Amino acid sequence: MxxxxxxxxxxxxxxxxxxxxxxxxxxxxxxxxxxxxxxxxxxxxxxxxxxxxxxxxxxxxxxxxxxxxxxxxxxxxxxxxxxxxxAPRDPAGFAKATSWVIAALNSVEPAVQNLVHLDVFYAHEAWAKARRPQAEIELSGRLEKLANWLGAKDYLLDRFTAGDLMMATVLREVPDLHAYSATLDRYLERCLARPxxxxxxxxxxxxxxxx
The missing domain is CATH 3.40.30.10 (Glutaredoxin)
Structure with missing residues (x-):
C-alpha cells in the first residue's frame, strides 16, 4: 500500500x-x-x-x-x-541521531510549549502574566545549553539528521528566537532553508x- x-x-x-x-x-x-x-x-x-x-x-x-x-x-x-x-547507518551514529530526536521532544519542547501556551491561550490571565518570567528563565536555560553544544557547527552532529529536523520544528515555535540566541537563530534558518x-x-x- x-x-x-x-x-x-x-x-x-x-x-x-x-x-x-x-x-x-x-x-x-x-x-x-x-x-x-x-x-x-x-x-x-x-x-x-x-x-x-x-x-x-x-x-x-x-x-x-x-x-x-x-x-x-x-x-x-x-x-x-x-x-x-x-540518520547514519552505523549504530553509533544512529544512536546519536536518536538521542537528539528525543532531546528535542523531552528536553526542549516542554519549555517552549510552556511559554507558547501562556502567550497564546492564557495571555490575559493574571496567573499567566505572573508565571511568564519564570517560564522565560526556564526556556532560556535550555536554549543556552543547546547553543553551547551547537557552537560553530552547522548541525547537531556532523551532518543534517532527523535530530535536526525535530529540533528545528521545536525551535520554530520559540517567540523571537534571536533574542535568546543568535547561534540558534542561524541554525534554524539553515534547517528551514532545506528544499x-x-x-x-x-x-x-x-x-x-x-x-
Missing part, C-alpha cells in the same frame, strides 16, 4: 504551518518517499475507525503496509531507520488553503 499520513483538513490560522504532521512530511521529503495525506475533520478524528489508528484522535498517524503507528517522534525514528538521509522543508510546508498549507 502507499504510505499514508493523517493530517488535519483545517486548523486555525495561528496553527497553520505548525501542525505536527509537518514533521513527518518533512522527513518523507528528505528521504524521497512518496505518501498520501489522509485529511481528517473533527468528526473523523473522534470516530472509532480513526481511534484504532491513533487512540487520542490527534495527528499525525502513519502506515506504510508494514507498520501502523502514531506520535511524530516515533514515526520520525521509524523513517530514520529506513533512510540514510535521516525538503519548503516542500513539506507547502503541502500542509495547500490542504489548508483548499479548505
Amino acid at each position: 502507499k504510505t499514508q499520513l493523517s493530517a488535519l483538513d483545517w486548523a486555525p490560522e495561528f496553527a497553520q504551518g505548525y501542525v505536527k504532521d509537518l514533521r513527518v512530511r518533512w522527513a518523507l521529503e528528505e528521504a524521497g518517499l512518496s505518501y498520501e495525506a489522509v485529511l481528517l475533520d473533527d468528526a473523523a478524528r473522534a470516530g472509532d475507525a480513526y481511534r484504532t489508528w491513533q487512540p487520542f484522535g490527534q495527528v499525525p498517524a502513519y502506515r506504510d503496509g508494514e507498520v501502523e503507528m502514531f506520535e511524530s517522534g516515533a514515526i520520525l525514528l521509524h523513517l530514520a531507520a529506513k533512510s540514510e538521509a535521516l 525538503a522543508f519548503e516542500r513539506a510546508l507547502d503541502a500542509q498549507m495547500r490542504a489548508f488553503r483548499a479548505s
